[in-house]
Amino acid sequence: MKNNFPRRFRRLYEEVLLSNTFSLFVGWIITVALPFIAFWSYEQLISPNNGQKNALIATSIAYFFSAAGTNRLRNIYPGGRSAAFILPQVVLVYGLIALITFMLRLEISRFLLIASGATALIWLYIEYTLTEKYKRLKLAIIPGNKYTEEISQLKLVDARVLKTLSLEGRRYDSVVADFESIDENTQRFLTQCALHRTAVYDAKQIYESLTGKVKIHRMSENNMGALLPSPGYERLKFFIDILIVLATLPVVLVIGLITAILIKIESPGPAIYTQTRIGQGNKPFTIYKFRSMRFDRLASEQFAGENDPRITKIGKIIRKLRIDELPQFFNILKGEMSLIGPRPEQPSFVNEYDKKIPFYSYRHIVKPGISGWAQVRQGYTASADETQVKIEHDFYYIKNCSLSLDLIIAILTIRIMITGFGAR
CATH class of the missing domain: 3.40.50 (Rossmann fold)
Known part of the structure; x- marks a missing residue:
């Protein structure tokens, strides 16, 4: 059997120009070195002060992590080849670097940090545009x-x-x-x-x-028996969840208080409502949410559509920004939920899908989350067909549960809060 086996982008100039090393080097020159050179005199460049030195180190770290994270999204994240993911990635990394330097009380040039962040955002968009044609699989x-x-x-x-x-x-x-x-x-x-x-x-x-989906027509297709989550990672994840909740609690309490007041002003009824959901191990628990709809305790369980007339004006805003989920921090402290995981369903829906899919409840092998893979990939579901797709996303998360995937979901959750995608 005769055949030619040409290898894509194996020529020397292609390997150099499309390599991550070349991209990182050029990007560092543009986003770190050029702002440093452009805004200081020759004497300051020869003998930089502590603030400039710290800023040079901090911006270098921030750029490398932003570029590496963006490249990782493009290579391992399903559907990750989108320029929309660059903004939340850069904002998250540079924001964390700024927060760390503030907490450590480091002397740092904030001007250089901001200039580098803005330049990194522009460069990564340009680099994405120039290379997308060649990096498309x-x-x-x-x-x-x-x-x-x-x-x-x-x-x-x-x-x-x-x-x-x-x-x-x-x-x-x-x-x-x-x-x-x-x-x-x-x-x-x-x-x-x-x-x-x-x-x-x-x-x-x-x-x-x-x-980012796993087909679930038959259990044999998914090798479910081998997909038990790592006990070590579960413990690490619980520790990270508690740490983040406690660290953000002062800000969350202020936002929560303002939200509760606005809800009470707009419509009668409690600001926070409770509902029974199914959690890890198929165990029911009480979930807490800010009320985004008109209050009706006797209303039957049903999907909430994007243009559901029950949603209040304040409700539309807090659903878009995911503020309605903030009371679930209490569920995390109780050990019932995690920041990242499959969304918990109502008992009636669980019973319905358990009859249709014998191993549906396998999605409850991990703790449910405030945000999850299905949410950042698909958004809220409003029909049985959409729920079927959501389950496939949930199974993908369970199969690939890891710190890196949780970080990607966190980044894309920020994207949702900025753009409104998936917030229905």
Whole structure:
């Protein structure tokens, strides 16, 4: 079997210009060195004071973490190839650096820190625009099952279905096939691709990575028995949750007090309402939320749509900014919830979906969260079909639960609060 196996971007100049090292170096020159040189005299550059020295170190750290985080989103986060993720990433990193220097009472040039942050934001947008065409995944698809079919229809990658077992001289990042149903000729072809340094991936693995969802038609598809969360990470996560809640409590209490007053002024009824939800281990617990709808204790459980007439004016605002979830900090302190995790559902919905999907309750193997993978990927659900997709996102989170994924969800939650995406 004759074939050509060209490797995408393996030429020396391509490897240099598209490398992370080159990007980081150029970005550091633009976002750190240039502001430092532009705003100080020659004498100050030769003998910088402590504030300038600390600012140079702080801005270097902030830029590298911002650039590395943005690059990580583009490479491992499903659907992460969007310029919309750059702003929350930069704001979070530079904000944390500023907070750390303030808490440590370090002498620092705030002007240089702000100038570097603004320049980093502009540069990362420019760098994203210039390289997006080349960093977009180009996949050769060998047709065969539902996963390869859905991958070929995804807009976030350049997926091309092979008509024959040949790359036809084109350069690809990887070849994708269904490993469970390939014949001997396809196996030989994939082996040759791998030998010539063209990556080969299973369609199911690529589908989950690109979409952030895990199909749940049958338990056997998901290897559920191996997906027990790490006890060590669960303990670490609980410690981080408590630390963040206690650190932000003064600000949260002020925001909560103002919110409660505005809710009481607009409509009668309690500012905070309680509701039974299902938590970790299928155990019911009482969740706390700021009321965003007109108060009706006898109302039946139902989905809240985007334009639900029950939502008050204040309710629309606090739902968009996720302020209505702040009382759940008390649930976190009680050990019932986490900052990040699948959203807890009402008992009636759990019973309904448990009948339709025998292993639906597996999503309760971890603590429910204030924000979660389904929320940043999809937003609130308002129908049974949307809930089905949300469950697939929940299963992806359980399967890939880690500190890095939790950090990505935190960053994208900030994006939601800024843009309003997913806030219904």
